[in-house]
Amino acid sequence: MKPPPFAYFAPRSLDEAVKLIDEHQDDGKLLSGGQSFVPVLSLRLASPATIIDLNRVEGLGGASEMPDGGLRVRGLTRHREIELSPLVARLNPLLTGTMPHVAHVQIRNRGTTGGSCSHADPAAEMPAIALTCDADFVLTSVTGERVVPAGEFFQGVFTTALEANEILTEIRYPAWPKGRRWGFEEMARRRGDFAIVGSAVLVDFDEAGRCGAAKITIFGAGDIPLRIAEAEEMLVAKGLTPETMREAGRITSAAIEPRDDLHASADYRRDVSAVMVRRALEQTASPLRTGVAA
Ligand SMILES: Cc1cc2nc3c(=O)[nH]c(=O)nc-3n(C[C@H](O)[C@H](O)[C@H](O)COP(=O)(O)OP(=O)(O)OC[C@H]3O[C@@H](n4cnc5c(N)ncnc54)[C@H](O)[C@@H]3O)c2cc1C
Structure with a gap:
């Protein structure tokens, strides 16, 4: 099946993206890797009037070390990048070890950590790892950022603490202690x-x-x-x-x-x-x- 018609935006900056989702929150949807959302669209289980594609937003991808030794994984980081990252393997080997269980390589090449956690499939691995690690979720909107602990982020099947005008911009994994x-x-x-x-x-x-x-x-x-x-x-x-x-x-x-x-x-x-x-x-x-x- 083909998706229903929609207006398409491809913002280049986070500023632009949050303004767009704020403007279209009732009828807009974000697109990251599309590995869950495109099938939903094609099966016409959702018919948003507007799609805001995050793939060109600068600075929304990649993993980095935080000053306290924790790991920051930005929303648009692909599963495959996490799987192959020496930095992730050093700072959070649980993430690295779990990644091969997430779908297949082709899907991991496109699917993102932000998309997976926002989608909140009860059987998905990334939400479970974030919860195990007591990770924090950074949600960004036109009014700024708020931080939600993993234990409060997942609220039900495909349901999270994200408001309609927010983007999951990063997940912060606390430092891995000795032992x-x-x-x-x-x-x-x-x-x-x-x-x-x-x-x-x-x-x-x-x-x-x-x-x-x-x-x-x-x-x-x-x-x-x-x-x-x-x-x-x-x-x-x-x-x-x-x-x-x-x-x-x-x-x-x-x-x-x-x-x-x-x-x-x-x-x-x-x-x-x-x-x-x-x-x-x-x-x-x-x-x-x-x-x-x-
Ligand atoms: C055949 C197949 C097998 C799979 N097997 C597994 C598996 O074993 N384990 C597993 O965990 N996953 C699996 N997946 C899903 C895959 O991991 C997806 O990558 C993931 O569910 C969604 O990530 P995405 O980046 O593709 O998000 P998208 O499909 O782009 O988006 C998913 C949802 O999240 C919203 N969204 C996306 N990004 C953001 C953001 N930054 N902030 C707020 N909302 C956002 C979208 O609006 C949409 O509602 C599978 C998928 C397929 C097609």
Whole structure:
């Protein structure tokens, strides 16, 4: 099918882009990589009167190190650029390690981190990673910037804290502390498909090898990616052992409210969630799962 007719703008500056989206907020849509939006248009699931293409906006792409050692990823950064970036691998190896699970290379060449998080598919990897890392989202409009923590950004299926006149301009990942290890596991029908269920974890070990902090996210198992605070606290209290890793999985299964769909039943998702969390935690035993600060 062909998209419905629309007016097309291709601003060159962020200033111009925010003015345009402010002007057209009721009937305008932003276009980044187009990997989710163009199919939606072509299937006529949306018919915006105006499309504002962000691809020529100067300074909206790329990753850089922040003064405190954190990682700034601008909205228009392509998935593939994140995957191949030595800077990202040094500052946030969880992002690098997850990227091969996001669709296929052709899609990663065009799809962007801002587009993925704004689209907020419950089974998408980038929202889950941002939540696991306690990242901050920078939303820009004609009135300036506001910063929204990942935990408040995702609000429902395809629903975020973005207002109709805002652009997601960057995601800030806090600095990776010494002793941190990561794990990522997902179940998909084929490599590159959206996850049926997945889990991302970070564990901060102290110098004695004890678990000082844990972050556990499950995604594809509800309307938004979810942190499992009870399992995180249990791991800090009891440490990482084969039994506590299984317990973290059981706590996760009990905490989620998955739905039945064409791909899997809710019961299947509940069972697989426990396995995803346990396996992701097991990966943190490997010294290969550290960052440069380790
Ligand atoms: C076959 C296929 C398989 C895929 N598999 C996966 C997968 O396994 N995992 C996964 O995570 N993704 C997957 N994707 C989606 C892909 O990752 C897309 O890149 C992503 O969902 C959207 O990014 P985009 O840049 O293409 O955004 P677009 O399609 O351009 O936009 C998506 C939505 O976000 C809005 N938007 C875009 N940029 C901004 C911004 N900066 N600020 C505010 N709103 C904005 C748009 O208006 C639109 O509503 C797949 C896509 C396809 C076609």
